[in-house]
Amino acid sequence: MSQFWRRHRHWLAPTLFILPGALLFGIVIILASVQTIWVSFFDWDSVGPMQWVGLSNYEQLAADPQFYVSLKNNVIWLVMFMLAPPLGLALALLLNQAIAGMKFLKSLFFVPLVLASVTVGVVFTWVYDPTFGLLSLIYGWFGATAPALLSDEHLVSFAVVIAALWPQIAFCLVLFLAGLNNLNEDLIGAGRVDGARGFAMLLHVVLPQLREVSFIALAVTVIGALRSFDMVAVMTSGGPFGSSSVLAYQMYEQSIFSYRFGYGAAIATVLFAIMAVFIAWYLRTLLRPERETA
Amino acid sequence: MEKDKGSVIGMQLATTRRRFMIGTGAVLAGGMLARPALAQSKELTIISNIGNADQRAVLQRLADEYSKASGVAVTINNMDHEAHKTAIRSYLVVGAPDVCFWFSGNRMKAFVTRGLFDDMSDLYEREGYKKVLGATTGALTVDGKQYGLPLGGLLWGMFYRRDVFEAKGWTAPATIEDLLALGEQAKSAGMVPVSMGTKEMWPAAGWFDHMNLRISGLEKHLALMDGKLAYTDASLKPVFDKWEELIKADLFTPNHTSSGWEQAAAALAQKKAALMDLGGFIKYGFPPEDVDKIAYAPFPVIDKSMPRYEDFSLNSVHIPKNGKNKENARDFLAYFYKPENLAAFLEAESAVPPRIDCPPSKDPLINAAVESMKTVVGTAQYYDRDTDPDMAQEGLKGFQEFMVKPERRDQILERLEGTRKRIFKG
Numbered sequence: 001m002s003q004f005w006r007r008h009r010h011w012l013a014p015t016l017f018i019l020p021g022a023l024l025f026g027i028v029i030i031l032a033s034v035q036t037i038w039v040s041f042f043d044w045d046s047v048g049p050m051q052w053v054g055l056s057n058y059e060q061l062a063a064d065p066q067f068y069v070s071l072k073n074n075v076i077w078l079v080m081f082m083l084a085p086p087l088g089l090a091l092a093l094l095l096n097q098a099i100a101g102m103k104f105l106k107s108l109f110f111v112p113l114v115l116a117s118v119t120v121g122v123v124f125t126w127v128y129d130p131t132f133g134l135l136s137l138i139y140g141w142f143g144a145t146a147p148a149l150l151s152d153e154h155l156v157s158f159a160v161v162i163a164a165l166w167p168q169i170a171f172c173l174v175l176f177l178a179g180l181n182n183l184n185e186d187l188i189g190a191g192r193v194d195g196a197r198g199f200a201m202l203l204h205v206v207l208p209q210l211r212e213v214s215f216i217a218l219a220v221t222v223i224g225a226l227r228s229f230d231m232v233a234v235m236t237s238g239g240p241f242g243s244s245s246v247l248a249y250q251m252y253e254q255s256i257f258s259y260r261f262g263y264g265a266a267i268a269t270v271l272f273a274i275m276a277v278f279i280a281w282y283l284r285t286l287l288r289p290e291r292e293t294a
Numbered sequence: 295m296e297k298d299k300g301s302v303i304g305m306q307l308a309t310t311r312r313r314f315m316i317g318t319g320a321v322l323a324g325g326m327l328a329r330p331a332l333a334q335s336k337e338l339t340i341i342s343n344i345g346n347a348d349q350r351a352v353l354q355r356l357a358d359e360y361s362k363a364s365g366v367a368v369t370i371n372n373m374d375h376e377a378h379k380t381a382i383r384s385y386l387v388v389g390a391p392d393v394c395f396w397f398s399g400n401r402m403k404a405f406v407t408r409g410l411f412d413d414m415s416d417l418y419e420r421e422g423y424k425k426v427l428g429a430t431t432g433a434l435t436v437d438g439k440q441y442g443l444p445l446g447g448l449l450w451g452m453f454y455r456r457d458v459f460e461a462k463g464w465t466a467p468a469t470i471e472d473l474l475a476l477g478e479q480a481k482s483a484g485m486v487p488v489s490m491g492t493k494e495m496w497p498a499a500g501w502f503d504h505m506n507l508r509i510s511g512l513e514k515h516l517a518l519m520d521g522k523l524a525y526t527d528a529s530l531k532p533v534f535d536k537w538e539e540l541i542k543a544d545l546f547t548p549n550h551t552s553s554g555w556e557q558a559a560a561a562l563a564q565k566k567a568a569l570m571d572l573g574g575f576i577k578y579g580f581p582p583e584d585v586d587k588i589a590y591a592p593f594p595v596i597d598k599s600m601p602r603y604e605d606f607s608l609n610s611v612h613i614p615k616n617g618k619n620k621e622n623a624r625d626f627l628a629y630f631y632k633p634e635n636l637a638a639f640l641e642a643e644s645a646v647p648p649r650i651d652c653p654p655s656k657d658p659l660i661n662a663a664v665e666s667m668k669t670v671v672g673t674a675q676y677y678d679r680d681t682d683p684d685m686a687q688e689g690l691k692g693f694q695e696f697m698v699k700p701e702r703r704d705q706i707l708e709r710l711e712g713t714r715k716r717i718f719k720g
Contacts (some may be wrong), residue, residue, distance in 0.1 A: 047383050047408055066707070130549045148549035151698070239493065240551035241695035256380050258684040
């Protein structure tokens with residue numbers, strides 16, 4: 001036994017350690033994904049028998065106006081979420097200074113990270129409420145009536161994204177703060193000797209060193225925007241009349257409330273394909289520098 | 295969604311671990327193996343979807359009493375009302391309880407046709423329920439067999455504050471013209487005529503139900519619900535014409551998609567609105583001391599020649615086919631369904647008792663509904679209970695959109711008609 005172990009432990013030990021994670025990942029992520037794609041070719045209500053319908057679900061999807069509304073909203077999410085990394089960086093630079101009380105200020109900026117996103121959603125729903133919300137109070141001071149943001153089909157998505165941006169910016173802020181703490185002092189010193197200061201220092205000495213952090217922040221933000229679901233569910237349930245729905249929410253609504261699991265699976269598959277493009281790009285960029293150094 | 299999957303896996307792991315422990319224990323204990331089998335016949339599991347704490351307490355009390363009298367160990371698993379609607383589809387297939395709560399009519403039929411609810415005709419026979427239930431039995435019957443017991447009925451209609459109406463010298467609107475006239479008076483008094491919150495969408499569909507029942511009548515309404523009538527049918531035109539007139543007269547709460555029904559009910563309680571279209575559970579929007587100020591009036595008459603049809607939704611209780619202790623379930627339900635027990639259970643939600651032999655209630659809202667039911671000629675349940683759930687989802691969305699953008703009527707109805715064709719195949 002012990003001889004067997006000694007001879008094989010170079011591969012046995014890592015395998016055993018990876019096994020639980022791999023098993024769980026295999027069942028929860030890979031198996032579930034494959035199954036979802038499989039289900040998308042069926043007409044199924046999750047209780048009765050499954051009926052093979054081929055690509056019919058995808059054909060219906062292509063003709064469904066709600067699908068394009070959801071897709072458009074996903075694009076709005078994606079574009080607006082791109083604000084999170086630069087805003088996070090700006091805040092990080094602001095907070096990364098040795099001033100008294102800065103620690104307290106920093107912790108204030110971390111607050112949205114601690115809150116569950118459902119809580120953030122509920123709080124923002126109150127802020128936007130046209131009768132008693134903070135927004136209507138502010139408008140009231142100027143003698144104006146606040147727009148009912150969550151009732152306006154054109155503004156509602158933006159209102160939800162702004163709520164979701166708050167924790168996302170804080171997340172990027174934390175990433176950049178960690179990055180700023182790891183800056184190479186020698187390089188900064190060298191830059192100072194060469195007469196770089198202010199904006200030039202930021203652009204040519206600090207930012208290049210934050211390249212990897214920025215990359216992670218960007219990737220996480222993109223994926224966060226695409227898988228947005230909880231905020232929509234809490235704040236609007238996709239409403240009014242589906243105008244703030246996103247693909248993930250539409251999938252949930254179709255599967256759970258309309259008993260159309262095949263159709264929901266087709267939406268999930270489309271979302272998966274869109275995400276796969278970003279993930280492929282992410283992995284490619286991530287692996288390239290590693291290959292260069294290896 | 296990922297989190298859900300994780301917890302399901304976690305549960306599966308937990309049960310296998312438990313099974314392993316039980317297995318080990320059984321091997322060690324040897325002779326004690328016989329006991330769990332014995333204990334099993336003395337068990338009863340109930341899944342309840344009741345959100346109201348008072349009503350939950352009544353159910354617990356009845357379960358305890360039954361348990362004491364029969365020696366059956368009763369377990370009640372409480373679930374969130376909305377979460378239960380989705381959970382029931384999986385637990386009826388795997389891990390069914392012995393008794394569960396649900397809704398009669400089409401929602402029940404969906405499970406009956408899939409063989410997931412037990413035929414309870416024997417219990418009806420044994421306890422003579424048909425005699426005390428009368429026509430209500432129909433909502434629980436599929437192909438001549440009964441698959442559940444009706445619980446409280448919710449009669450929908452217009453609610454208002456009696457004290458406000460007395461102070462202003464108003465009377466509850468009997469006709470749609472009265473409603474429009476009252477609307478003008480309410481607006482000039484700085485109040486919203488009809489409190490409406492469509493964040494959860496269904497209140498808009500209820501309004502459609504009531505208008506359609508008043509204008510087209512029950513038969514046409516049910517044909518629409520069963521997918522036999524097109525949403526583009528000419529008979530719906532006067533309904534949407536009238537509805538559009540009400541919307542354009544600013545009868546409803548502005549920005550109603552931002553608020554839920556509870557906020558809308560609170561507006562009525564706070565005297566910011568004059569009327570609201572809801573069921574007896576409106577009292578949850580009121581502070582306890584104001585509940586006795588709530589008054590009920592039927593939805594206004596539109597076509598005087600139309601008999602009175604109303605939405606009367608009936609909750610129900612069932613025995614899942616895959617439950618283990620079907621006999622205990624029947625015994626428990628027989629006890630639970632005794633007139634005095636049922637009345638105590640229903641009093642907590644101001645619902646109309648389905649049995650004619652229940653003791654008279656002290657709740658004025660129940661009595662008003664019981665009184666009003668006497669002139670009702672026929673009943674539907676409610677839009678999202680009467681039609682296919684898939685159709686209901688699109689319908690609710692469509693009615694909400696119509697209330698905000700009445701000018702999109704044709705577009706919305708075309709879309710609903712497309713959905714109807716897809717679901718009902720023609």
